[in-house]
Structure formats: structure tokens, C-alpha cells
Amino acid sequence: MPNWKLINQTLLYDGTFDGLLTIVFDCYTTKTLPQKIASHQTYEPNFLDKPRLIQTDEAKANRIFHGIEKVIGQDALTHSFYCFLCTEANKEITILKYLCDGFEIGPKINQKLTISYVYDVIRMHRKAFGECHRLKGLLRLQEVGPNLFYGSCHPDHAILEPLGHHFMRRLPNQNLMIHDQTHHLCFITNGKTYQIIEDTHLVIPTISKQEKQFQDLWKLFFKTIAIPERKNPRCQMQFMPKKYWQDLIEEP
Amino acid sequence: MDIFQKLKILADSAKYDASCSSSGSKRKNGGTGIGNGETAGICHSWGADGRCISLLKILFSNACIYDCKYCINRRSNPVARATFTPREVADLTIGFYQRNYIEGLFLSSAVVGSPDDTMMLLISTVTILRQEYHFHGYIHAKSIPGSSKELITKLGLLVDRMSINIELPSQDSLKLLAPQKEKDGILTPMTHIAKSIAENKQDHSRKKSLFVPAGQTTQLIVGATPESDLKILKLSQGLYQKMNMKRVYYSAYVSVNQDSSLPTLESPPLLRENRLYQADWLLRFYGFQAEELLDDTHPNFNTLLDPKCDWALRHIDQFPVEVNTASYFTLLRVPGIGVISAKKIVMARRQCHLDFASLKKLNVVLKRAQYFITCQGKTMYPRKELSPSCIESSLLRLERNTSPTSSALWGDQLSLFSHLPPTKEDKVKCLTGNL
Numbered sequence: 001m002p003n004w005k006l007i008n009q010t011l012l013y014d015g016t017f018d019g020l021l022t023i024v025f026d027c028y029t030t031k032t033l034p035q036k037i038a039s040h041q042t043y044e045p046n047f048l049d050k051p052r053l054i055q056t057d058e059a060k061a062n063r064i065f066h067g068i069e070k071v072i073g074q075d076a077l078t079h080s081f082y083c084f085l086c087t088e089a090n091k092e093i094t095i096l097k098y099l100c101d102g103f104e105i106g107p108k109i110n111q112k113l114t115i116s117y118v119y120d121v122i123r124m125h126r127k128a129f130g131e132c133h134r135l136k137g138l139l140r141l142q143e144v145g146p147n148l149f150y151g152s153c154h155p156d157h158a159i160l161e162p163l164g165h166h167f168m169r170r171l172p173n174q175n176l177m178i179h180d181q182t183h184h185l186c187f188i189t190n191g192k193t194y195q196i197i198e199d200t201h202l203v204i205p206t207i208s209k210q211e212k213q214f215q216d217l218w219k220l221f222f223k224t225i226a227i228p229e230r231k232n233p234r235c236q237m238q239f240m241p242k243k244y245w246q247d248l249i250e251e252p
Numbered sequence: 253m254d255i256f257q258k259l260k261i262l263a264d265s266a267k268y269d270a271s272c273s274s275s276g277s278k279r280k281n282g283g284t285g286i287g288n289g290e291t292a293g294i295c296h297s298w299g300a301d302g303r304c305i306s307l308l309k310i311l312f313s314n315a316c317i318y319d320c321k322y323c324i325n326r327r328s329n330p331v332a333r334a335t336f337t338p339r340e341v342a343d344l345t346i347g348f349y350q351r352n353y354i355e356g357l358f359l360s361s362a363v364v365g366s367p368d369d370t371m372m373l374l375i376s377t378v379t380i381l382r383q384e385y386h387f388h389g390y391i392h393a394k395s396i397p398g399s400s401k402e403l404i405t406k407l408g409l410l411v412d413r414m415s416i417n418i419e420l421p422s423q424d425s426l427k428l429l430a431p432q433k434e435k436d437g438i439l440t441p442m443t444h445i446a447k448s449i450a451e452n453k454q455d456h457s458r459k460k461s462l463f464v465p466a467g468q469t470t471q472l473i474v475g476a477t478p479e480s481d482l483k484i485l486k487l488s489q490g491l492y493q494k495m496n497m498k499r500v501y502y503s504a505y506v507s508v509n510q511d512s513s514l515p516t517l518e519s520p521p522l523l524r525e526n527r528l529y530q531a532d533w534l535l536r537f538y539g540f541q542a543e544e545l546l547d548d549t550h551p552n553f554n555t556l557l558d559p560k561c562d563w564a565l566r567h568i569d570q571f572p573v574e575v576n577t578a579s580y581f582t583l584l585r586v587p588g589i590g591v592i593s594a595k596k597i598v599m600a601r602r603q604c605h606l607d608f609a610s611l612k613k614l615n616v617v618l619k620r621a622q623y624f625i626t627c628q629g630k631t632m633y634p635r636k637e638l639s640p641s642c643i644e645s646s647l648l649r650l651e652r653n654t655s656p657t658s659s660a661l662w663g664d665q666l667s668l669f670s671h672l673p674p675t676k677e678d679k680v681k682c683l684t685g686n687l
Contacts, residue, residue: 113600114610123615137296137306141351149350167352169281170288174350214347217259224263225309226299229506229520235302239295249353250297 004033004100010049013092015039017084018061020092025060028100037092064099072102075110079125082132085158086124094120132159136166138240139178140249143211150204152179152247160187164194179204215249222250253334255344261334265314265325266360268508269417269471270501274306274355274390276466277412285386287349287356289412293390294355307358307392308348312336312373316362320430322419322476324508325362335364338377346385356390356412357381367398371407378410390466398437401444405463408448413466413498416442421484425477428513442468446495467498474528475505475521476514480551485531485542492535502528527553534559537591538584556648561587564624565640571624572631572638575611576601588620608632619650 011034013019023037040053068077080095097117102109112118132155141149149171155163160180164187167176172191179186179199186199207215236252245252275293295304313335314325324331345357359377364370374393381387392413395404408414416438420426423435445468452463470491472484488500504520531553534540538560545559546552554562564571564587573582575597583594593616600606600614607627611618622632623643631638 108603111599112603113596113614114604114606116613119613133292133294136290137294137352137355139352143351151352171286171350172281172283173286214351217256217344218348218351218353220256220259221263221308222297222299222305224260225267225305226301226303227267227506228301230301230303230504230522232302233300236298236300239302239304240298248297249351252298252300 004031007032007034008050009034010036010038010043010046010051012038012040012043012051012053014056015041016056017081018058019054019056020084020095021061021064022057023054023092024096024099025057025064026054027096028064028103033096034093036090037096039092067103068099071106072099072109073107075107076102079110079121082125082128082162083121085162086128087157088124088127091124094124128157128159131155131157132162132166134244135159135163138244138248139163139167140247141167141176142207142215142249144177144205144207147173148175148177150177150179152181154181154243154247156182158183160185160196163187164189164196168194219250222252255340257332258334258336258340259310259344261332262311262314262336263309265331265362266309266311266358268324268503268506269309269358269360270303270503271392271415271469271471271499272304272306272309272358273413273499274392276498277390278465279388279390279412279462281388285388286346287387287389289388289390290355296352296354306355307390308345308354308356309358310336310341310360312341312359312361312370312377313364314362315364317365318363318430318432320419320433321509321511321514322429322473322505326509329509336377338373338380341377342380342385345381345389346387349387349389354389356392358392360394361396363396363398367396368400368403370396371399371403375403375407375410378407382410392466395441395445397433397441399441401441404441404444405448408445408464409461411464412462413469414445414464415469415471416445417471418487419471419473420477421472421479421487422477425479429476442470442495446497450496468495469499469501470497471501471503473505474502474525475517480546481524481528481531481553482542482546482548482551484528485535485546488532489535489542500532502532523555524553527555527559531559539581540585556651557644558587560585561620561647565644568638568640568643572626573624574626574629575606576628586621586624588617588622588624593617593621620647623647 011023013023020037027033036049043051045051068080076099080099083091083095094117098109098121109118113122135153135155139151139153141151144150160178160183164178167178168189168191174191176189177186179202184199186197186202188195188197240252273293275291277289278291279289281288293306295306297305299305314331315333315335316325316327319327341357341359348354349356359374361370361374364373378391378393381391391411392415393407393411395407395414395416397416418438420429426433426435445464449464449467452460472487474484491497491500502525504522504525505517506520507514507517531545534545535542545563553559557565564585573586575583580594580598583589583597584591596614597606597616600610605628608618611627623638623646
């Protein structure tokens with residue numbers, strides 16, 4: 001992005017995707033490039049920084065959102081959204097550069113893999129998306145009340161919302177609670193609507209006898225299905241890293 | 253007998269089936285019922301042997317009337333026998349699915365009574381799932397060898413994937429080890445399924461019912477009989493071309509029975525199985541032919557190098573290739589460059605010329621590829637170092653450096669080169685059915 005004015009400022013937003021898109025709008029219209037963008041919740045004040053909070057403006061965010069879809073394409077929207085969910089530092093500035101360049105170039109931006117910020121956006125997208133896909137398989141639900149199922153996970157990235165949507169589509173007749181213990185959030189759905197709440201007042205009820213039986217059946221199946229002659233713990237751990245084991249029912 | 257005992261016996265009998273994939277079906281939930289197919293498939297757990305667990309893999313029954321010598325459930329084996337009821341299997345599947353343990357059901361069975369009787373039991377189980385519970389998850393059913401066409405069609409309309417295991421890669425082996433099975437009993441239903449899938453694909457009406465949308469697969473046992481790798485690979489190639497097979501699985505033979513006509517192996521031939529899977533990928537995604545990889549003078553795979561490296565070293569006259577101009581399929585033939593890297597290269601080079609640094613930026617792994625490519629005419633190493641023998645020794649050195657010490661497990665695999673430990677890659681990549 002040539003001819004953009006670098007400004008020695010740190011822009012703060014409220015931690016939502018709309019907030020970030022508002023900043024993208026402001027920077028794109030004024031052709032300025034801030035030094036840093038950070039969420040005000042996680043921002044740590046620094047002697048050298050000049051922070052400025054940008055208020056989220058839904059109208060601006062919507063214009064950018066539809067603009068991305070129209071000018072750069074659906075892929076760019078997915079890339080930047082999953083990249084936003086990723087917990088890497090400097091993701092905001094990477095997204096800003098990617099989108100602003102994308103508005104100039106169009107869908108071809110996704111082919112310019114040798115530009116570092118394009119590659120980084122795609123890499124971070126893959127990281128968050130990959131974890132989401134893994135948890136689609138590894139999340140375990142427990143019946144904690146009549147037709148109420150609870151699942152706990154410790155994801156590195158903030159992928160609770162897409163994860164919750166997957167289960168909402170898949171199990172529309174169950175009431176679900178998906179608990180993200182890293183970010184202290186809980187996704188609650190009845191199959192039709194959903195809500196994401198903070199987990200401060202969350203009480204986890206105990207499981208029933210019938211639930212215990214299913215868990216024991218699953219443990220039995222898990223143990224039985226492995227071929228002892230082919231034992232290969234390294235291979236198992238490569239596919240299912242130990243950090244996920246704490247939330248599993250089975251004991252690998 | 254309670255459900256725990258039944259599950260233990262019937263999961264234990266089903267574990268030798270390699271297939272556990274849940275991909276290829278797009279069955280969608282319209283807001284009623286339970287489940288939603290995921291085209292890419294989802295693995296839910298990984299067992300102690302490193303194989304993925306995606307489906308509830310069980311036999312309906314293990315009370316078999318046949319006496320196949322390699323099989324743990326042969327009639328003359330003194331193992332505990334059990335049979336589920338259709339209701340039990342359906343309830344177990346739904347219970348597991350609701351808790352996100354599994355992606356669906358893999359239902360196989362020993363032959364109880366007659367092939368047709370067994371098929372009827374499978375059909376009634378699947379009918380409960382699909383019509384009573386409105387289950388939209390994945391179902392993989394085994395077709396029982398020797399069952400009638402009508403029943404196969406009926407089952408095919410309910411499930412996502414069907415398979416009939418060939419198990420023994422030649423008629424002689426079949427005669428020797430599974431005397432009650434016949435080649436036609438396997439190939440006729442296979443052809444029938446292939447034809448029905450093709451017909452179903454031709455039908456473009458909107459109301460058509462799906463017939464085996466995720467295709468059919470089969471499995472071959474490796475190491476129980478004396479067939480060479482070439483023979484096995486040619487068979488797979490034939491199956492892919494003629495039967496439009498989705499996958500052929502290879503299962504390293506595990507000695508479960510003692511019999512004079514069976515080999516006694518200390519450990520399953522995992523390395524050989526891995527090489528066959530590597531070659532299988534080369535057939536399906538890389539445009540290779542079985543005859544290119546192996547021939548009568550080399551009927552078996554190199555134990556030290558993967559099939560593609562081995563091929564490239566024997567055809568060094570075709571290398572190095574220029575990454576900026578080579579076609580996609582030429583790039584795919586470079587060792588170390590796979591489908592993803594080749595696509596990235598083709599995409600990125602439209603925008604700018606590529607050199608070794610930009611390849612690294614694209615995350616193209618150069619460990620093997622560096623010896624076989626040029627970037628704008630330049631090679632990574634002086635050309636005189638690029639003779640097949642030099643490359644081979646560098647490749648082997650690379651592998652050795654990263655390899656942990658050998659374990660006894662691999663001893664009989666590397667009979668010729670037993671002093672060399674297997675590479676790290678060999679161990680980790682004991683590919684199973686999860687890809």
C-alpha cells in the first residue's frame with residue numbers, strides 16, 4: 001500500500017469485529033496507517049504510545065462488511081473473520097493492511113502469497129479454523145438435565161461462536177451449553193436462538209446415572225477399538241495433543 | 253448378556269477394519285431430527301494405536317458361519333459370541349451421537365444364518381436410525397458377500413458409504429485362506445454398487461433419493477499371503493479405474509490365528525502398509541501409474557525411501573524442474589511437493605517470480621524438493637552434486653539425523669537393511685484410514 005500516511009498513534013477498539021471494521025473504515029477513508037491497533041480490554045498503556053479510542057459505529061462497520069463481500073469476495077471475509085478470532089498479537093494491523101490492499105486489488109489479493117501480511121492473514125485463519133475443526137470432533141457433551149447438554153473446552157483462540165453454530169445446526173433438538181474456559185464465556189442455545197454469556201454465575205449440575213452409563217460405554221469402546229499390536233502413542237499424541245485431554249471423557 | 257459385554261465383544265471383533273472415514277456425504281439437517289453431515293468428515297478421537305475414531309465401529313454379530321483362516325471370528329475359533337438387536341445398535345448410536353463421541357455408525361457383521369438374513373438385520377437397524385430417529389449423520393455399512401442385489405439396493409438407499417472387503421488380493425490366496433468365499437461373490441455386488449452409483453449420479457431430478465453418496469471402498473490385507481507390492485498396487489489401480497472406488501484400504505496383517513497356511517509374523521508389516529498408502533495417494537492425486545512406481549525388476553517398495561523419491565531417483569533425467577514454468581502435474585512429481593504446495597506455487601507465480609526465499613515464505617518444505625528444482629534457472633546446490641547417488645545419500649542422512657533410535661518392532665521389516673533404523677517419518681506416519 002504505497003502513499004499511505006503513517007501516524008504515530010495507537011488506535012483502540014472495543015474488542016468486537018464491528019469495532020475493528022470501524023477502524024478499517026476510518027483508516028481507509030483517510031489513507032492513514034496507525035502504528036498499532038489493540039482492543040482496549042487487553043491494551044497495556046505504554047509510555048511511548050498515544051492511544052485513542054475509536055467508538056464502534058455500526059453503519060461504518062456494515063459498509064465495510066458489505067464492501068469486502070462485494071469487492072474482495074466471500075473468501076476475504078472468512079479469512080479476516082477467523083484471523084480476528086486468532087489470539088496472535090498484531091492480528092489487527094495485519095487485517096487492516098490485508099483489507100485495505102484488497103480494496104485496491106480485488107479478489108486477486110488472495111493469490112499474492114509472497115506478501116507477508118496476506119500470508120499471515122491466511123496462516124492465522126488456518127490456525128483458528130483448524131482449532132475450531134478439531135474441537136468439533138473433540139468436544140464432549142454431557143447430559144446434565146432433561147435434554148440439556150453441557151460441554152467444556154479450553155481453546156487457544158476465540159472460536160466459541162462458530163463452534164456453537166456447528167452444534168446448533170447439528171443437534172437442533174437439544175439444549176446446549178458450550179463452555180469456553182479460556183475466555184470465560186458460555187454459548188447457550190435451545191436450537192433456534194443462541195446467546196453468549198460470561199461464565200461468572202455458571203453452576204454446573206452433576207450428571208445422572210444414565211449419563212454415567214453412556215460415559216462408561218464410551219470408555220469401554222475407546223479402549224477396545226485400538227489394536228494392541230499396533231500401539232503407537234506418538235502418533236496418537238500428534239493428532240490429539242495433550243492439551244485437549246483434560247476435557248475428554250475417555251482416558252487416552 | 254448386558255450391553256457392556258456385547259459392546260466389548262463386537263467392537264473387539266470390528267477393530268481390524270481399517271476404514272473409519274466420515275467424509276464425502278452432504279446429508280443436511282433441515283431443522284428436524286438429529287445430525288448433520290460434514291463433507292470433510294470429522295475425527296472425534298484417536299485410539300492408542302493412533303488410528304482415528306470417527307464412527308462407532310461395531311459388528312452386528314460375530315457368530316459367523318464361515319471359516320476364513322485369517323479371521324478372528326472364524327467358526328472354529330473359541331471366542332465369545334454375541335449378537336446385537338437392531339434397537340440396541342440404534343439407541344447406542346443416537347446416545348453416542350448426542351454426546352458428540354462419534355460422527356455416525358460403521359456397521360459390519362459376520363454372516364449369521366445366510367448372507368440375506370444378515371443383510372435384512374443390517375437394513376432394519378439402519379431403517380430405525382433413518383426413519384424413526386431421523387438421523388442425518390454418517391452411516392457406513394458393509395455389504396455381506398453373497399447377498400442379493402435387491403437387498404444391496406435397499407441398503408444403499410439408506411447409507412452414505414458401502415464397502416465389500418476383498419481382503420485377499422488374488423484368487424489363489426482366496427482359495428487357500430477363505431475357501432467358502434468366491435471371487436464372484438465379492439466382485440458381482442461391487443460392480444452392482446458401482447453401476448447404481450453411476451446411474452444415481454446421472455439422474456438430475458431434484459427428488460431423487462441418494463444412493464451411497466460417499467461412494468464405496470474396500471480393504472486388502474497386506475502380508476498374510478505372498479503377493480508382491482506391484483500386484484497389490486495394480487489391483488488397487490484397477491479398482492479405482494473400473495469400479496470407481498473411493499478408497500482402497502490396506503491393513504497390515506496381524507497374526508490372530510495359528511494355522512499352517514498362515515505366516516507367523518512377530519509384528520504387523522506396518523512399514524509396508526505405509527508405503528502402499530503413499531503409493532495409493534500417488535495413484536489418486538498425483539497422476540502416477542502403478543507400472544511407473546514398480547516393475548518386474550523392482551516388485552516391492554524401497555524400505556528406505558518413499559515411493560516418490562524412489563521414482564524420482566530412477567528418473568533423474570526428468571529433473572531438476574523449473575518451479576516458475578513447470579506444469580502443475582510436473583510439480584506434483586517433485587519429491588516433497590504435494591498437492592497443497594503445488595497449488596500454492598502455481599497461484600503465487602502468477603503474481604511474481606519465485607526464488608528459494610519466496611518458496612520458504614510460502615511454507616513449501618524444501619527438505620526433499622531442494623535437490624529436484626530450479627528457481628529462475630538456479631539450483632540450490634552445484635549441479636555436480638545432483639547425481640542420483642549424492643542425492644540419495646543426502647536424503648538418507650537427513651532422515652537419519654532426525655530419527656530416534658530403532659525399536660525391535662521394526663526388525664523383521666527391514667530384513668535387507670536391518671542395521672539401519674527406520675526414520676522418524678516412517679514411525680509417525682503409520683497412516684491409517686483417517687485421511
